[in-house]
Amino acid sequence: MTLIAAEKTGAEWPESWRLLSHGIRTGRYTDPAFLKLEFEQLWTKVWQAAARLDEIPARGDYTTYTIGDQSVIIVRVDDDTIKAFHNVCPHRGTALSDGGCGHFEKDRIICPFHGWRWDLQGNNQFVLERHEFKSGKLEDKDVALREVEHVVFAGFVFINFDKNPIPFDDFISPVKQLLEDLAIGEMRNYWWKGIAVPANWKVAQEAFFEGYHVPATHPQLEVKAAAVVYGDDPNAEVEFTHHNITTDAFPYGHGRFYAGKNTAMQGKTNYPDGVDPVDAMADRLNLLAEGMDAQVLKADVEIARSLKGKPIPEGSSLGAEFVKALYTDAAKKQRPMPKPEPEVLGMWGGEFFIFPNLLILPNAGNAMIYRVMPDARDPDKCTFEILSTKTYPADEAVPRAIREDVTDYMNPEQVLEIPRQDLGNIPRMQKGLHSLGCKQIWLAENYEKMIMNMHREMDKYLGAPTES
Ligand code: FES
Ligand SMILES: [Fe+2]
Numbered sequence: 001m002t003l004i005a006a007e008k009t010g011a012e013w014p015e016s017w018r019l020l021s022h023g024i025r026t027g028r029y030t031d032p033a034f035l036k037l038e039f040e041q042l043w044t045k046v047w048q049a050a051a052r053l054d055e056i057p058a059r060g061d062y063t064t065y066t067i068g069d070q071s072v073i074i075v076r077v078d079d080d081t082i083k084a085f086h087n088v089c090p091h092r093g094t095a096l097s098d099g100g101c102g103h104f105e106k107d108r109i110i111c112p113f114h115g116w117r118w119d120l121q122g123n124n125q126f127v128l129e130r131h132e133f134k135s136g137k138l139e140d141k142d143v144a145l146r147e148v149e150h151v152v153f154a155g156f157v158f159i160n161f162d163k164n165p166i167p168f169d170d171f172i173s174p175v176k177q178l179l180e181d182l183a184i185g186e187m188r189n190y191w192w193k194g195i196a197v198p199a200n201w202k203v204a205q206e207a208f209f210e211g212y213h214v215p216a217t218h219p220q221l222e223v224k225a226a227a228v229v230y231g232d233d234p235n236a237e238v239e240f241t242h243h244n245i246t247t248d249a250f251p252y253g254h255g256r257f258y259a260g261k262n263t264a265m266q267g268k269t270n271y272p273d274g275v276d277p278v279d280a281m282a283d284r285l286n287l288l289a290e291g292m293d294a295q296v297l298k299a300d301v302e303i304a305r306s307l308k309g310k311p312i313p314e315g316s317s318l319g320a321e322f323v324k325a326l327y328t329d330a331a332k333k334q335r336p337m338p339k340p341e342p343e344v345l346g347m348w349g350g351e352f353f354i355f356p357n358l359l360i361l362p363n364a365g366n367a368m369i370y371r372v373m374p375d376a377r378d379p380d381k382c383t384f385e386i387l388s389t390k391t392y393p394a395d396e397a398v399p400r401a402i403r404e405d406v407t408d409y410m411n412p413e414q415v416l417e418i419p420r421q422d423l424g425n426i427p428r429m430q431k432g433l434h435s436l437g438c439k440q441i442w443l444a445e446n447y448e449k450m451i452m453n454m455h456r457e458m459d460k461y462l463g464a465p466t467e468s
Contacts, residue, residue, distance in 0.1 A: 013464060043161070048158060061104075064099050083122060096111055182347060188391065212444060246259075257350050368387070
């Protein structure tokens with residue numbers, strides 16, 4: 001094995017961890033030492049989405065964020081104040097939360113072992129036999145809960161374990177305005193599932209980094225394109241969806257893909273001959289609504305169908321009329337929506353990646369969110385989360401976001417068709433990456449560039465030698 005000296009860490013940098021000009025060495029996905037380095041150098045220093053605000057809607061509500069061996073309690077103190085604390089009792093180290101979410105009764109955080117107590121701000125309120133500690137000179141600051149840096153943005157609580165991290169505003173700057181335009185901060189919990197997946201966290205999330213997999217993995221979404229892939233009709237005239245997609249690689253490892261002006265919402269039509277365009281549009285939306293129950297919801301499909309038989313005004317298009325109908329319906333229900341500007345519509349159905357592990361797929365008053373977290377010890381395991389979010393009518397109660405854990409992700413009752421198709425590939429990829437016949441993977445320069453951009457940013461944290 002060739003070893004190269006790593007710059008920041010002083011550790012040896014195996015050949016199997018190298019980024020190549022056209023691909024990635026497979027050790028990054030399979031080597032326990034690489035996972036260990038990720039925890040030491042990436043997860044302890046990077047901004048990461050620890051919670052959605054609707055996990056902690058009321059004063060005293062808390063949720064627990066766990067990444068590797070580290071755990072953070074995120075508490076709502078009042079309408080405008082959130083606190084994030086290391087999940088540990090300063091006395092003898094008991095975890096104050098056992099995981100998941102809950103409520104601190106009477107605004108008291110109490111350690112179950114000896115009953116030390118804090119208020120929601122993390123100030124100590126009670127130490128049994130206080131005079132016994134530090135020769136009777138125990139100060140409040142000695143036993144306050146230790147805070148973790150945090151920032152609220154777009155409905156998320158982002159945390160950073162680094163005491164002196166890069167400013168969040170710098171970190172988020174490439175995508176900040178775009179996400180604000182999409183009103184991601186207005187999205188509230190619809191459902192949230194956690195799935196234990198037998199694959200490296202990067203393998204799992206990179207399965208969602210491009211549209212290039214759609215013809216083979218989701219053939220129902222691109223019938224003609226699938227015919228080309230499977231050789232049934234190699235001469236079929238087909239425009240792959242991913243041909244209409246622009247992929248951007250941003251600084252700080254972020255990225256996105258989007259269709260811009262090439263969407264039905266902006267008037268582009270490619271309905272099959274002899275099919276009613278309203279049926280064609282509604283049927284396609286329905287595949288997404290039934291296949292994901294996220295991004296496109298059943299109510300949106302009904303709104304599309306309601307356009308049947310209605311004339312399209314001069315200068316308008318079916319897509320534009322659909323957008324109008326969506327906004328009329330939302331206004332009636334007092335549902336917040338992003339401004340229907342062409343730039344916003346062009347981002348619907350696309351995807352944002354916020355480095356290192358958050359994907360946001362925005363749509364019309366909905367967004368699907370994926371978050372992928374490594375296992376603490378095993379590079380072949382991760383937790384894949386799907387959060388379906390939407391804006392709610394003003395008078396409708398928003399359910400508290402509580403994660404439901406999936407026990408069998410290939411069971412159609414538990415995971416719907418489209419993510420199930422993706423999840424079917426992921427363990428197979430992980431298996432293949434261990435093959436002696438696979439030392440590197442190849443990446444498409446354009447369609448898969450978000451993957452390379454993410455790994456390049458990772459290497460800055462990990463202290464990879466720059467010549468690699
Ligand atoms: S360990 Fe928490 S009070 Fe003793
Ligand atoms: Fe997919």
